[in-house]
Amino acid sequence: MRIASRRLVLPFLPALLAVFGCASPAWAQDGLVLYGAGSLREAMTEVAAAFTASEKIPVTTQFGASGRMRERIEAGEKVDVFTSADLGHARKLVQDGRASVMALFAQNTLCLLAPARAGRIDSAGALDALLKAGVKVGVSPPKVDPLGDYTVELFTAAGRLKPGAEAALQGRAVVLDNPPGAPPSPSGDYYLDALNDGRVDLAVVYCSGRERYAKLSKEVAMVPFAPELQVGPQYGLAVVKGAKPEAMLLALRILSPEGQAILARNGYKAIGLPQGR
Numbered sequence: 001m002r003i004a005s006r007r008l009v010l011p012f013l014p015a016l017l018a019v020f021g022c023a024s025p026a027w028a029q030d031g032l033v034l035y036g037a038g039s040l041r042e043a044m045t046e047v048a049a050a051f052t053a054s055e056k057i058p059v060t061t062q063f064g065a066s067g068r069m070r071e072r073i074e075a076g077e078k079v080d081v082f083t084s085a086d087l088g089h090a091r092k093l094v095q096d097g098r099a100s101v102m103a104l105f106a107q108n109t110l111c112l113l114a115p116a117r118a119g120r121i122d123s124a125g126a127l128d129a130l131l132k133a134g135v136k137v138g139v140s141p142p143k144v145d146p147l148g149d150y151t152v153e154l155f156t157a158a159g160r161l162k163p164g165a166e167a168a169l170q171g172r173a174v175v176l177d178n179p180p181g182a183p184p185s186p187s188g189d190y191y192l193d194a195l196n197d198g199r200v201d202l203a204v205v206y207c208s209g210r211e212r213y214a215k216l217s218k219e220v221a222m223v224p225f226a227p228e229l230q231v232g233p234q235y236g237l238a239v240v241k242g243a244k245p246e247a248m249l250l251a252l253r254i255l256s257p258e259g260q261a262i263l264a265r266n267g268y269k270a271i272g273l274p275q276g277r
Helices: 003-022 025-030 038-055 066-074 088-095 123-131 146-161 165-172 190-196 207-216 247-255 257-265
Strands: 032-037 059-064 081-084 099-107 110-115 137-139 173-175 202-206 220-224 234-240
Touching: 032 038, 032 066, 032 247, 038 059, 038 207, 038 247, 038 257, 059 066, 066 081, 066 088, 081 088, 081 247, 088 099, 088 146, 088 234, 099 247, 099 257, 110 123, 110 146, 110 190, 110 207, 123 146, 123 165, 123 220, 137 146, 137 190, 146 165, 146 173, 146 202, 165 173, 190 202, 202 207, 207 220, 234 247, 247 257
Parallel strands: 032 059, 032 081, 137 173, 137 202
Antiparallel strands: 081 234, 099 234, 110 202, 110 220
């Protein structure tokens, strides 16, 4: 394991010792609850299934915008592990005394989601496509969804490359939200819905969704932004105060080579895979 990965795991060791010292069958029978960012649905579902298969501990999962999931924890919902699409929401739980520990567990990149009608777009031309006259850009709501915050950073980076680009992009941004209680998405994805019905012409999404979008529609392409426009999405997990002892095992499973391999298969930049393997 890389040195950086060791640093991430070391803070867990005291609690890990407690797991092996005081875990009881009763805890395991109750199972664990994991809340996660919507973008993590496929990866964390797979991690949870692998954990249950090996540890015989059921894991119940729920997913949504990271900010909303954090607020549900703050409101008192019983959760063991929280996996956020940023570090800020996990850090806030720790700072407010609602979580015992947090760690970086994955990274992502931003992509342009473009329908076939937009024509061929490559990474070098992604910014020009966004700045084309009349183009409406689908974005996530900042503060509520980390993707929205990363998109704000993307627009700022665009402004450094092309004077006036930041203001232009902000002016054509269309916020796309999927709040609790919203009707089911006809296409299976609310960004895709907005592209299909013409509310937006392009959208900013996570590149980890490439396989998911490929399954949902053959009429959209995923275009990574150029390196100078990448703002480095970072994902953080937190073990919630009062969590069952086995919650630390689930957190460590996410950080383990097995968990990191699952994240890598799902399009994330794993931060804890052994070198040369």
